[in-house]
Amino acid sequence: MVVMAELASMKCEACRAESPRATAEEINSYIAEIPGWKTVEHEGVLHLERRYKVKDFATALELTNKIGTLAEQEGHHPAITLQWGLVDVAWWTHAIRGLHRNDFIMAAKTEELFKALKK
Numbered sequence: 616m617v618v619m620a621e622l623a624s625m626k627c628e629a630c631r632a633e634s635p636r637a638t639a640e641e642i643n644s645y646i647a648e649i650p651g652w653k654t655v656e657h658e659g660v661l662h663l664e665r666r667y668k669v670k671d672f673a674t675a676l677e678l679t680n681k682i683g684t685l686a687e688q689e690g691h692h693p694a695i696t697l698q699w700g701l702v703d704v705a706w707w708t709h710a711i712r713g714l715h716r717n718d719f720i721m722a723a724k725t726e727e728l729f730k731a732l733k734k
């Protein structure tokens with residue numbers, strides 16, 4: 616079992632096309648550690664998604680930029696939609712067209728960025 620704090624402190628390992636997708640069992644145990652996140656299937660590919668509500672556009676932009684910096688540090692990149700007061704974040708692993716433990720690690724790290732925002 617891996618709890619959210621542990622997930623958040625893990626490094627994203629290089630993900631290659633031959634890396635295995637997370638199994639249904641792994642998905643169930645990781646998702647339990649990141650409340651607010653859900654899996655959503657888009658064109659046959661599972662994504663991990665969460666909507667963050669923040670107080671204004673500047674804060675949404677700040678969170679977006681922090682997630683962008685994290686993505687560059689880890690070499691793993693999300694889809695982000697920025698709107699006034701909202702940041703929609705989706706993690707999945709393009710190389711395997713699905714979810715890898717890396718995506719759960721990144722979601723846990725995203726949670727920490729959100730919690731550290733001045734709200």
Ligand SMILES: C[C@H](O)[C@H](O)[C@H]1CNC2=NC(N)=NC(=O)C2=N1
Nearest residue numbers: 690691692693707708709710711
């Ligand atoms: C070469 C480079 O590391 C790869 O293209 C990385 C970049 N960021 C990535 N991000 C995500 N989410 N999935 C990938 O498969 C991926 N591949």
